[in-house]
Amino acid sequence: xxxxxxxxxxxxxxxxxxxxxxxxxxxxxxxxxxxxxxxxxxxxxxxxxxxxxxxxxxxxxxxxxxxxxxxxxxxxxxxxxxxxxxxxxxxxxxxxxxxxxxxxxxxxxxxxxxxxxxxxxxxxxxxxxxxxxxxxxxxxxxxxxx
Amino acid sequence: xxxxxxxxxxxxxxxxxxxxxxxxxxxxxxxxxxxxxxxxxxxxxxxxxxxxxxxxxxxxxxxxxxxxxxxxxxxxxxxxxxxxxxxxxxxxxxxxxxxxxxxxxxxxxxxxxxxxxxxxxxxxxxxxxxxxxxxxxxxxxxxxxxxxxxxxxxxxxxxxxxxxxxxxxxxxxxxxxxxxxxxxxxxxxxxxxxxxxxxxxxxxxxxxxxxxxxxxxxxxxxxxxxxxxxxxxxxxxxxxxxxxxxxxxxxxxxxxxxxxxxxxxxxxxxxxxxxxxxxxxxxxxxxxxxxxxxxxxxxxxxxxxxxxxxxxxxxxxxxxxxxxxxxxxxxx
Numbered sequence: 001x002x003x004x005x006x007x008x009x010x011x012x013x014x015x016x017x018x019x020x021x022x023x024x025x026x027x028x029x030x031x032x033x034x035x036x037x038x039x040x041x042x043x044x045x046x047x048x049x050x051x052x053x054x055x056x057x058x059x060x061x062x063x064x065x066x067x068x069x070x071x072x073x074x075x076x077x078x079x080x081x082x083x084x085x086x087x088x089x090x091x092x093x094x095x096x097x098x099x100x101x102x103x104x105x106x107x108x109x110x111x112x113x114x115x116x117x118x119x120x121x122x123x124x125x126x127x128x129x130x131x132x133x134x135x136x137x138x139x140x141x142x143x144x145x146x
Numbered sequence: 147x148x149x150x151x152x153x154x155x156x157x158x159x160x161x162x163x164x165x166x167x168x169x170x171x172x173x174x175x176x177x178x179x180x181x182x183x184x185x186x187x188x189x190x191x192x193x194x195x196x197x198x199x200x201x202x203x204x205x206x207x208x209x210x211x212x213x214x215x216x217x218x219x220x221x222x223x224x225x226x227x228x229x230x231x232x233x234x235x236x237x238x239x240x241x242x243x244x245x246x247x248x249x250x251x252x253x254x255x256x257x258x259x260x261x262x263x264x265x266x267x268x269x270x271x272x273x274x275x276x277x278x279x280x281x282x283x284x285x286x287x288x289x290x291x292x293x294x295x296x297x298x299x300x301x302x303x304x305x306x307x308x309x310x311x312x313x314x315x316x317x318x319x320x321x322x323x324x325x326x327x328x329x330x331x332x333x334x335x336x337x338x339x340x341x342x343x344x345x346x347x348x349x350x351x352x353x354x355x356x357x358x359x360x361x362x363x364x365x366x367x368x369x370x371x372x373x374x375x376x377x378x379x380x381x382x383x384x385x386x387x388x389x390x391x392x393x394x395x396x397x398x399x400x401x402x403x404x405x406x407x408x409x410x411x412x413x414x415x416x417x418x419x420x421x422x423x424x425x426x427x428x429x430x431x432x433x434x435x436x437x438x439x440x441x442x443x444x445x446x447x448x449x450x451x452x453x454x455x456x457x458x459x460x461x462x463x464x465x466x467x468x469x470x471x472x473x474x475x476x477x478x
């Protein structure tokens with residue numbers, strides 16, 4: 001078998017990904033999640049008259065709880081298949097990555113299973129987020145003393 | 147048994163006496179589901195983990211297969227996709243005959259038949275159990291992401307088949323004979339993407355197929371059906387194009403187990419089915435039935451395996467692949 005022919009056939013059969021459709025769905029569903037966050041905020045702040053800080057925290061918590069429940073019922077991954085980055089980037093994606101890892105590791109017990117694996121995917125966000133926060137705050141600090 | 151050409155074998159006395167297939171509900175509802183012996187009510191089947199559900203399937207399959215002849219079984223040759231092939235290894239603690247545990251990813255199935263037939267033909271064994279199993283959720287967590295993770299899967303991704311297929315090879319004549327085999331050579335098509343295994347495995351299947359035709363000096367028309375293992379819709383197309391570029395044209399007698407086990411247009415399985423059970427369920431269910439009914443007479447099955455693990459993928463390695471082929475013939 002000729003290796004060059006193999007590579008030629010593979011190259012001409014590279015699957016075409018519909019980026020426009022993916023972007024559109026990500027925008028729509030990601031935007032919808034943002035919108036629902038805004039609605040939660042308005043309910044907590046304007047209707048229930050809670051402070052701005054408390055309303056913001058409660059909004060995030062509501063989204064986290066809802067996406068966690070949707071993950072448990074096996075619905076979130078179906079939405080994610082359509083929405084792509086639209087469901088990964090918001091805080092709901094963070095919640096999904098922790099819940100799905102916890103569900104998966106349940107069979108290995110509470111400590112070695114759930115506790116050890118819950119941040120398997122979300123850990124990258126926490127580490128890179130902390131690192132980015134450190135670098136940015138250090139730069140701000142530098143700009144202030146100079 | 148005689149060695150033919152560089153990579154092939156010819157068997158004289160290896161027969162497929164009986165089979166038992168067991169699957170999850172999705173496979174049972176698929177296009178060849180009616181040929182599967184038994185379906186789980188759900189993929190967990192009241193077991194404590196996905197791995198245990200896979201063991202339950204394999205154990206049930208073996209029990210049903212050897213219901214009346216347990217004392218006559220001399221050897222089991224089994225494999226699965228779990229680390230340390232735990233499904234096969236753990237299940238076999240329930241039995242009192244030897245086990246040869248094997249791993250060749252999704253081509254484990256045909257490898258077990260080739261080794262089994264060799265033992266029967268050359269070493270005068272009488273009854274050997276062969277087979278393979280896989281579980282969708284068990285494989286997902288080991289090779290990919292948690293099952294409920296909401297990331298977008300690529301359109302080239304395949305869906306691991308939940309099921310176990312076991313067969314009883316014997317030296318006593320029965321309706322289906324294992325006549326030929328071509329051993330696979332590891333081929334690396336320089337693909338790094340574990341969500342496009344169809345493309346990675348297609349060249350390995352083509353290599354085994356071309357070697358098979360060459361070793362036996364036959365054309366594709368020799369077979370009523372040529373089946374690849376789990377190349378999916380993308381890999382199948384690449385397989386056909388590669389062999390076409392080498393001057394071999396398969397007309398209508400081609401299909402892929404991954405495309406037979408699911409209805410990819412109406413079932414939510416992306417590019418098709420994959421996993422060691424894909425070829426096991428299709429061969430020991432559908433193909434066995436058609437051979438017995440004499441609708442098919444001669445079938446070539448080229449099961450394909452991607453020999454990677456997630457650690458090597460993260461180390462930016464390419465994915466080596468393999469394909470082992472067997473020929474099943476219906477006999478009078």
